[in-house]
Amino acid sequence: MFDKLEDLLVRYDELMKELQDPDVASDQNRFKKLMKEQSDLTPIVEAYKEYRNAKQNIEDSLTMLDEETDEEMKEMAKEELAESKKRVEEIEQQLKVLLLPKDPNDEKNVIVEIRAGAGGDEAALFAAEIYRMYAHYAERMHWKVEMMSVNENGIGGFKECAFMISGAGAYSRLKYESGVHRVQRVPETESGGRIHTSTVTVAIMPEAEDVDVEIDQNDIRIDVFRSSGNGGQSVNTTDSAVRLTHMPSGIVISCQDEKSQLKNKDKAMKLLRAKLYELELEKKQSEEAAYRKNQIGTGDRSEKIRTYNFPQGRVTDHRIKLTLHRLENILNGDLDEIIDSLVTADQTAKLANMNED
Incomplete structure (x- = not known):
């Protein structure tokens, strides 16, 4: 774990230098990618630096206990030692959690x-x-x-x-x-x-x-129909409702909340894409x-x-x-x-x- 943390510390320093490079700042896609990586590493790096400080405090306290003759100073060193040991244990646990593999979907809507x-x-x-x-x-x-x-x-x-x-x-x-x-x-x-x-x-x-799941438009049947329910303002007086049928999976999505057929189709596609992505995730999870x-x-x-x-x-x-x-x-x-x-x-x-x- 500590070898990995040392590597992450080196990578973090490299990132900070790269982000100050004017050429990187002018490339928006690269800049965003590096900023995201830096943001992900920051809590790990900060915790690891605190861990190293606490370990150093333990060494300093032990040295003081060996060399100090004043009883009051020795008592202070003992308190500092106990506190630092407790903090080291807490941060070790925190670092283990921070180093757990991240769910790639965590930041998504x-x-x-x-x-x-x-x-x-x-x-x-x-x-x-x-x-x-x-x-x-x-x-x-x-x-x-x-x-x-x-x-x-x-x-x-x-x-x-x-x-x-x-x-x-x-x-x-x-x-x-x-x-x-x-x-x-x-x-x-x-x-x-x-x-x-x-x-x-x-x-x-x-x-x-789109990058998470590709949908072949030839696999989709699109039907338009008149909205039902509490409409008004032309919601249920025009063929604005949309039904998508994804033939390979059998998934059917209906959207009729919007007055615009285009907006209803857009919402239905988002829902279909999410359902197909979920099927892929379920398949992957069952393998794991x-x-x-x-x-x-x-x-x-x-x-x-x-x-x-x-x-x-x-x-x-x-x-x-x-x-x-x-x-x-x-x-x-x-x-x-x-x-x-x-x-x-x-x-x-x-x-x-x-x-x-």
Whole structure:
């Protein structure tokens, strides 16, 4: 590990010199690439420099203990030694985490797809609440939310919806949300006051660029049709809705939220690209099944990951056995405690895997 850190330190110094070169500054693509590399290395280099300082402090304290005769100074040296040893252990752990292989998708925007599962209208109402939870979280993170497609049930619920969240590190924070979200509560439609259990499926997909997945236009059938639902302003009076069918995979995407057929087609293509990219990732991940067996990572969408229990005001994440009695806050987008715990659990599992190897 320390040989690698020394190499990274050398590379960091090289980068700093390159970035000051006027020829590099005039080449925007190269400059951006080097800036990204420098930004990625900075936290590792800073932690390693602090580690080296703490190691030096240990040596200085030991020397002082050997040479010093004044008892008060010796006591100070002992305190400094204990503090530096503790700090060295902390930074070693921090460096191990920083050196874990990065998920190449972490900095990407995400496309979130929410579908009502078991529970009829109650599941659709909860799907709309889950959408609002992520929209509020995005707002807290200063990310942008753009609805791509939505199929409403007429009483304020979503049978399904897809939306994009754009912002730095969106995928790194939200990738743990894929899976089945379960709600337990008395539905408004229930006269007997019995608690019902309903489910919603969430899929988190990194936004895919053209370079991530190539789509042959000959593989796509495009149909245009008249939008349905709450339209007005010509949304449901012209053939602006678009349906894409990707023949090789059988994936069908419909978008009808925009008045413009071109905009609906653009959104549908983004969604199709993300779904095809996700299929590629799933295939790759299944090949790495042994490596992923202990990981939290991106959950299987059939896995029950979380329960929102209204009578008890609690939210439980089943993967890490975390229960929080702050249901209302969480549904209002206060997700950091859950996500931070998932990130920590995932890093711990990866470190354990590396130690096994």
